[in-house]
Amino acid sequence: MLRLLAFCGVIATGLGGTCNTPWVNHADSCYLFVTHLKENWSEAVSMCTELGGYLVEIESAQEQQFLRNYATHQLHIPQGGAFGNGSFWIGGTDMLVEGNWFWLSTRQNFLYTDWYADSKEPNGGINENCAHLGSHVQFHWNDAECHLLYNFICESESIGGAPDVVG
Numbered sequence: 001m002l003r004l005l006a007f008c009g010v011i012a013t014g015l016g017g018t019c020n021t022p023w024v025n026h027a028d029s030c031y032l033f034v035t036h037l038k039e040n041w042s043e044a045v046s047m048c049t050e051l052g053g054y055l056v057e058i059e060s061a062q063e064q065q066f067l068r069n070y071a072t073h074q075l076h077i078p079q080g081g082a083f084g085n086g087s088f089w090i091g092g093t094d095m096l097v098e099g100n101w102f103w104l105s106t107r108q109n110f111l112y113t114d115w116y117a118d119s120k121e122p123n124g125g126i127n128e129n130c131a132h133l134g135s136h137v138q139f140h141w142n143d144a145e146c147h148l149l150y151n152f153i154c155e156s157e158s159i160g161g162a163p164d165v166v167g
């Protein structure tokens, strides 16, 4: 019976996926909000790699909504703060070709986007080549100078989550 229960446990994790604390689960991914460390974009990329993941890549409205809700309701970061406050680097950049935004780990161009419309983001041209979420843009996306020091969010596949299906 114990063996049967253990087996069922494995099956159960396969349905939703679990994450090791302090990573938090959404769909088939785990997310780590790094709030006690501020790095430039490249260092944030490196840190997430060291931690076994990658700088978060947001590919759907559901994923964006989860991150936005988490920052607002779990981390209690008020929206509409000063520029740079409550900012988290995400894994998108146009540092290779201006205006050609892509996710770093997959090298896929942005399909879904959630740029902050009120200030017509991305608005920084060649000076702003890294994407982040920020309270000053209501946790939508802004392009910023890559050397700025922000918190960041890492993503990894959840434990027992559905594996990526490759062609």
Ligand SMILES: [Ca+2]
Pocket (backbone or CB within 6 Å): 094, 098, 099, 124, 125, 126, 127, 128, 129, 130, 143
């Ligand atoms: Ca740019």
Ligand SMILES: [Ca+2]
Pocket (backbone or CB within 6 Å): 121, 122, 123, 124, 128, 142, 143, 144
């Ligand atoms: Ca901008």
